[in-house]
Amino acid sequence: MQPWQFTMKMPPQLWCQGKLLQFKKLITVPRFKILLAICVAIGLTHGSASRALVATNDNLQGTITVSAASSLSDSFVEIAKVFRKENPKVKIRFNFGSSSSLVAQIQAGAPSDLIASADLSNIEKLIKSGEVASAGYPKIFAHNQMAIAVKPGNPLKIKTVSDLKNAKFLSLCGATVPCGQYSATVLKLARLNIDESKITRAVDAKSALNAVAIGDADAAIVYLTDVLSAKKSVTLVKVPKALNVDAIYGVALLRNSNNREVAVAFIDYLLSVKGQELLQSFGFIKI
Template identity: 40%
Template sequence: MTRTARRTHHTLQVAGAGTAALLALSACSSSDSDASAKSDSRASASASDELSGEVTVFAAASLKESFTELGEEFEKQHPGTKVTFSFGGSDALAASITGGAPADVFASASPKTMKIVTDAGDAAGTPVTFVRNQLEIATLPGNPDRISSLKDLTGSDLKVVLCDRTVPCGAAAQKALDAGKLKLTPVSYEEDVKSALNKVVLKEADAAVVYKTDVKAAGDKVEGVDFPESADAVNEYPITLLKESRNTETAEAFIALVRSAEGQQVLSEAGFLKP
């Protein structure tokens, strides 16, 4: 072999070795990347799998439809979890919590009822407003009494029901009446907004002052009538983790879902206002 041939052969050997090294390095890098991706995937799955067990949520009656939907979605996202709800008047729920009833999360229809829980030291952290709600008049389908204002409800020939004044929807209704300088004597005061609405659904009352979300949830069973005084009585809804929660991590994850873009969309579709 000539000197020139030997030199060419040596160059090819070096180049070949370099190429092999680069291929090996590339394969190693690819392998490391795949391993890292798999590791991240496993970590993500592990984090999701960490959530388990039951979460008990005490929530205002007006949240029933939207929270039930969010609870089902939460269970799908986190297999092995279960969300149990107790819906009712916020004042009654607050009293149950301060009385020792086991619960992980409290979602109230007003800051005033939430304050009952925070003042008793039963909340973990500071409650956060996650939605707002506005009042509307629920009438019989087709609005046969031609109700068009809050003042129309003061007519003596109409059977009107209100939520009890200790309940957020009742306190808001009274605030709206005060704003309009109106006096109204209902045929009954109901324990929560669903009970008030149900009186109209069952045709036991001609009208009820409830939330827009409840009118929407009732569909064609009632008809809604807006009134300007409702703007003076918009309720903020705060939510909090409870101090005696037995499943803190999962409870916090449910609250995060409620406050997330996905949760807010469900609530907005139900008729709630942004916080």
């Protein structure tokens, strides 16, 4: 076989790197240029193999506002840092809150380029009111589960959902927001009725968790990712699979986006290999 006659029997990025090194001094300049052009064309030279896994554009520029569920705050801030390293001319502003409150803000005219919700039903509301840019949304980008957060050291020895009856105060999200609805499902599956006088309601998952961290509640049912992010400020008690829910996260481009190119690129990044790895590192279940 001549040096310029070759087959690809390995990952393309390794193939290109190997052939360029192997044939640089063996084949004629024109043929080497052809090989180099092939590798450049498919984005595999000079470290671009990893970048080919995500939707990035060196020419992306401008600012976008991302409305996102509070349970995404830690992961999205980190994802934005990585995204901006690859797209330094982009700026990302965040508006975190409960998914239902974000929908209300957008419907009232609050500026936003995209919404990332802890459920799909809230995005469906925006679709019905004409706020979503086009068909194909929402796009599912992550899954989450519910967990119990208790005071550090678990002084009440809460081991499962049924033990929550021993809590003097239980912190839950509002009944109309996704984490409140998911928590209600967990309690229903456990056949546990908690007197409303023992329940403190929070505007979103972060606030529900914080009630335990500062000692205002003995326990909370919130997203697993939030408990993991809280680290030592609370103690994690897992909810059994049979009593748990699949919290499905969706994202949508909004009709009034002022920078659709960057907003779509950010959505694509969430769905990319790198985006999914980052979400998974915060405890989310990848799609």
